[in-house]
Amino acid sequence: MQSTHGGAALAxxxxxxxxxxxxxxxxRPVRRVGSLIAPAVLGVLGVAATAFGVASVVKDRPLTAMPVVLLVASLAVAAGFGVARARTVRVWRDPQGGEVLRKGTAATTGLWxxxxxxxxxxxxxxxxxxxxxxxxxxxxxxxxxxxxxxQNLLVRRRAAAL
Known part of the structure; x- marks a missing residue:
């Protein structure tokens, strides 16, 4: 069961x-609000899925502090990766339309x-x-x-500086 679960998680x-x-x-253009919609949707899904995960664990056994600490640590790691990736995203002003654009690089991909x-x-x-x-x-x-x-908050900050 664990190997099937691990394969599904990987997929x-x-x-x-x-x-x-x-x-x-x-x-893509850097948008003031649009860049926060995807993280907000993922956040709602994340809260729901994590709550479901916690509920599935506690129905059979008590939830100890260690998985909670690891979960919080994983979110801190995610923020760190977001900060690092923001530095690798190219941000520039389109000379023709004046719109601020963004595009990830190979380093962005590697960090993802x-x-x-x-x-x-x-x-x-x-x-x-x-x-x-x-x-x-x-x-x-x-x-x-x-x-x-x-990542998106920092890319928006860089775009605003242009």
Whole structure:
């Protein structure tokens, strides 16, 4: 059961991170509000999925402090990756239209892949500490929301300086 769960968690992580990377590599305008919509949606999904994960763990056993600490640590790691990625995103003013544009780089992609791998590892550790295999993968949306939110806020700040 655990290996099936691990394979599903890996597949979900790869698909979601792949979709995010694909979007990051496109030239897009920097928007004041639009850049926060995706993190907000992911945040709502993250809270719901994490709550479901916690509920699934506590129905069979008490939730100890260790998985909670690891979950909070994973969100801090996500924010750190978001800060690092923000520095790798190209931001410039379009000379023709004057609009501020953004585009991820190869370094941005590498940091997304690393962030996905780190989340997968932390998720497995969280599940091991919780004694159940759902809380780690359930936190993926929250992890993405925090990381993408931090990245987008910093990219917006850089764009405003142009």
């Amino acid at each position: 979900i992580t790869v698909v979601v991170v792949g979709l995010v990377i694909r979007r990051q590599l496109r030239i 892949v690393a962030a996905g791998a780190v989340h997968l590892g932390l998720g497995l550790w969280i599940d091991h500490a919780a004694g159940a295999g759902i809380l780690g993968p359930a936190s993926l949306y929250a992890y993405l929301a925090v990381g993408l939110g931090a």
